[in-house]
Amino acid sequence: MKSKLSRREFSAAGIALGLPHALPMSTVISAEAVLPTIRVIVGPSKHPPGTHEVVATGRLIQFCLDQAIQKLGLASLNVQVDDRWPENQRDLQATQSCVFVGDFFPPMRMEEKDQIMADLGSMMARGVGIVCVHYATGLGAQDVADDGSHPLLDWMGGYFATRCKHHQSVARIFETCTIKPTDISHPVLNGWKPFTFHDEPYINNYFGPNGPAENVAILATSELPPQNPKTETVAWAIERADSGRGVGIVMPHFIKNWLQADLRKMILNAILWSAKQTIPEQGVEVALDDIAQFKPESVDPIVKAKTK
Secondary structure, three states: OOOOOOHHHHHHHHHHHHHOOOOOEEEEEEEEOOOEEEEEOOOOOOOOOOOOOOOHHHHHHHHHHHHHHHOOOOOOOOEEOOOOOOOOHHHHEEEEEEEEEEOHHHHHHHHHHHHHHHHHHHHHHHHHHHEEHHHHHEEEEOOOOOOOOOOHHHHOOEEEEOOOOOOOOOEEOOEEEEEEOOOOOHHHHHHOOOOEEEEEEOOOEOOOOOHHHHHEEEEEEEEOOOOOOEEEEEEEEEEOOOOOOOEEEEOEEEEEHHHHEEEEEEHHHHHHHHHOOOOOOOOOOOOOOOOHOOOOOOOOOOOOOOOO
16 A cells, blocks of 8 residues: 655655646545645646746745734645646535636646646536635637637636737736736735736736626726726636636746745735635735745746737
8 A cells, every 4th residue: 555645754755856837735634534725726837937826836835824824723624736736526626716827728638638628617617715825817819719708707807828829928027017906805816916027917807898797807907008098907707606706816927926925915815715715804815925935947037028
């Protein structure tokens, strides 16, 4: 019988063996009990060092959520990071929210795409949450119908449409851009204030042929592009009729920008809100002063403005 590794042993083994899927496990759970779980799914990425860094980002999100769970006294909530879709239906039943990082919406680029989408459909129908970060909000022309329809539009309320026939979103690195919370009352907005950074927040995102649905809340905007600015939505949330919650946040591109406390708070608020947790008035505050511990390929790349 195979023995289970502790989180530290699992991480060390993965690093030693050079396994791309060897991500740290938050908690070792017995076969008899599976805790309610926030499941972070790491999809494939071909971006250069310092950008996207999806494996390191998976570790980083888990680290931050573990701190938040301890600080907020959510002892019964587990965090699991995977780069493969779970095969065990018990694990899927325990999932409270799926958090995706990767190049494009990961299920569209993973093996057994049809099975994953079917599983997700069942999970969303019973109220499981979904959060997509940066490029994981993205769908390409090969992923969607010519009219732009796709389950992600229903599950999350919108998406980044890249090279699509029906719509063309824009991905461009801006030397400086200011992200502002909207003036609505929403738990994901708790405790964070406007911030300015160097990053690639996607603009002209797609919310359906008639714009955002009534149950979609615009959470954050930015005046972009600088040479011809207009108010662009860069974070949004949906409360679905099935009781599930979805959030799209189209940043950060650079892993070093996780050091931006207000951005980090917005994303952590979103993840815990999607898992139907109560967000404190001051937001989810987690200390983070070191990116290197998550073993990214680079944290300070030389970059040039580009458009996907």
